[in-house]
Amino acid sequence: MTSPNYQSLAKRRILLAEDVEMNQQLARHMMQSWGIEVDIAANGKVALGLVEQNGYDLVLMDIHMPEMDGMEATRHIRLLSDPSRATVPIVALTANALKGDRERYLEAGMNDYLSKPFNEADLFRIISKNLTNMTTTETAMQTDLLVNGHATVNNVLEQDKLYNLKMIQDIAGGDESFVRRMLQLFLDTMPLTLQDLEKETGQQNWQQVGKLAHKLKSTVDSMNIVQLKEVIRQIEQQGKKAENIDQLPIMVNRVTEVMLATAAQVKKDYNL
Incomplete structure (x- = not known):
């Protein structure tokens, strides 16, 4: 060994x-x-x-x-x-x-x-x-939500890979154009959902927070964002039940940070 x-x-x-x-x-x-x-x-x-x-x-x-x-x-x-x-x-x-x-x-x-x-x-x-x-x-990710609702990440540096496309690539069966379309869909839709999640969290609409987490869960699984698989499920379950509400904003912040960093990696890796 x-x-x-x-x-x-x-x-x-x-x-x-x-x-x-x-x-x-x-x-x-x-x-x-x-x-x-x-x-x-x-x-x-x-x-x-x-x-x-x-x-x-x-x-x-x-x-x-x-x-x-x-x-x-x-x-x-x-x-x-x-x-x-x-x-x-x-x-x-x-x-x-x-x-x-x-x-x-x-x-x-x-x-x-x-x-x-x-x-x-x-x-x-x-x-x-x-x-x-x-x-x-160096890990500081300075994030801005622009007026049109699209999120950007400034000064994102090299870090561990946050996502894995095995599932999408298996479905694509070698069709790289399909993979790129799925990634572009991720980049287009995810920031808007994050913005809604942040807004509902700020307004303490916990039921809606749970529903939005459920929506993001499939994205997390499809992109295999391992860091978020457990936390997004906790947000979904606790939001729907309005449990541990003092921890929900912390977990939502974590989801936002990792999602934005993942988006930055995708853009760089695939020139999107």
């Missing part, structure tokens, strides 16, 4: 939110040996303040901390006005990975979780999995 290339994560900057000093030192030692710059927060309130001040590539967030726990800190981070801060990958650190916890973490806005205790290989794997190929400040 090939050994992990720990130095591949060198020069990244990671925030570790953890209140147990021994856990802090163990995790920091591992990451610093890989060339990662590590900041420490002893509770969620401090972590939130550091994310507001600094650009991080990833946050390792303990669930149980004093003053403000990891779930609450994550919710606040996802509401930050700066997209480069609000969309930073957040990995939950937990000693109690029980059934249903993963869904709770996703609902709070976290990207993944790692059970404690963990070894060096576990930590490397989870960080590598959730890091994009750019620094956090």
